[in-house]
Amino acid sequence: MENYEQNLNSPAHEEDSDVRKGPWTEEEDAILVNFVAIHGDARWNHIARSSGLKRTGKSCRLRWLNYLRPDVRRGNITLEEQFMILKLHSLWGNRWSKIAQYLPGRTDNEIKNYWRTRVQKQAKHLRCDVNSNLFKETMKNVWMPRLMERINAQTPSPTYDPVESVITDPGQPIDKQTPVEPGFVLNPDQHRHQFVQASELCATSSNSPAETLSDVQDRVVNGSGYDPAGQTGFLELNDWGCDDGDNMWTDDESFWFLQDQFCHETTSFSYN
DNA sequence: AAACGAATCAACCGCTACTCT
DNA sequence: GAGAGTAGCGGTTGATTCGTT
Numbered sequence: 425m426e427n428y429e430q431n432l433n434s435p436a437h438e439e440d441s442d443v444r445k446g447p448w449t450e451e452e453d454a455i456l457v458n459f460v461a462i463h464g465d466a467r468w469n470h471i472a473r474s475s476g477l478k479r480t481g482k483s484c485r486l487r488w489l490n491y492l493r494p495d496v497r498r499g500n501i502t503l504e505e506q507f508m509i510l511k512l513h514s515l516w517g518n519r520w521s522k523i524a525q526y527l528p529g530r531t532d533n534e535i536k537n538y539w540r541t542r543v544q545k546q547a548k549h550l551r552c553d554v555n556s557n558l559f560k561e562t563m564k565n566v567w568m569p570r571l572m573e574r575i576n577a578q579t580p581s582p583t584y585d586p587v588e589s590v591i592t593d594p595g596q597p598i599d600k601q602t603p604v605e606p607g608f609v610l611n612p613d614q615h616r617h618q619f620v621q622a623s624e625l626c627a628t629s630s631n632s633p634a635e636t637l638s639d640v641q642d643r644v645v646n647g648s649g650y651d652p653a654g655q656t657g658f659l660e661l662n663d664w665g666c667d668d669g670d671n672m673w674t675d676d677e678s679f680w681f682l683q684d685q686f687c688h689e690t691t692s693f694s695y696n
Numbered sequence: 697a698a699a700c701g702a703a704t705c706a707a708c709c710g711c712t713a714c715t716c717t
Numbered sequence: 718g719a720g721a722g723t724a725g726c727g728g729t730t731g732a733t734t735c736g737t738t
Contacts, residue, residue, distance in 0.1 A: 447732085467723085469724095536728085540729095
């Protein structure tokens with residue numbers, strides 16, 4: 425409390441010169457946890473001052489929300505969570521905090537990091553922009569159904585949709601203004617057809633004039649992952665998200681649908 | 697074992713929105 | 718309505734960890 429009085433009476437510029445940055449120590453964490461327990465998790469500047477921590481309110485808030493909060497969930501992103509992130513990002517874009525509301529215990533920062541490190545890496549592998557229609561449609565019509573397959577393989581219900589199960593749950597904080605796409609791709613049998621539809625869509629998109637499906641075809645079929653003997657184009661997509669077998673793609677998993685579509689069906693489309 | 701590059705993630709920064717006076 | 722203070726969000730950075738050679 426002594427520090428509180430001192431800091432309240434100190435001019436702002438003096439506090440600024442004394443502000444601490446960088447990683448938090450265990451002692452700082454303990455102090456912050458104690459003060460939040462007493463004062464609640466609001467009025468962060470007040471907490472920062474009254475605790476005696478030489479941190480800004482912003483820094484305290486971030487530390488609490490991303491690390492110290494008791495319900496914060498740490499560890500690998502599960503398949504369901506991966507699916508949720510992909511799905512919700514397709515709806516809302518980089519609205520990380522909003523997406524985080526549907527992933528209990530996960531922080532916006534964690535989701536943002538996941539997206540940047542894992543998802544954008546896949547875009548890099550495909551050599552297309554993460555915001556391009558090509559990438560979005562590939563994600564929506566290929567990767568997400570694939571994830572769904574794996575989720576369903578883990579759960580008894582063959583049609584379980586982790587996103588719909590949350591979005592239709594009245595107990596969840598749903599933004600009713602947000603349109604939810606009906607009938608999202610969930611049936612593995614429809615992969616090929618829907619991917620072709622998506623390919624057609626993105627190939628004719630004005631948003632990615634420089635990027636054509638054949639460009640990606642070249643990369644898949646002629647890239648390092650092409651297996652001439654097996655006639656199977658595959659990408660090195662085995663490093664999604666989780667460790668210990670929870671990756672979206674297993675080792676050497678073929679991107680058979682891409683190869684199949686590229687080699688046999690895409691000729692029926694014209695790419696402008 | 698060491699060096700190096702890649703991947704990860706905690707934390708910071710700048711901006712905007714909101715609230716209060 | 719204006720301005721100050723604060724909270725929250727998304728983008729970015731940099732230290733650390735991990736994997737490879």
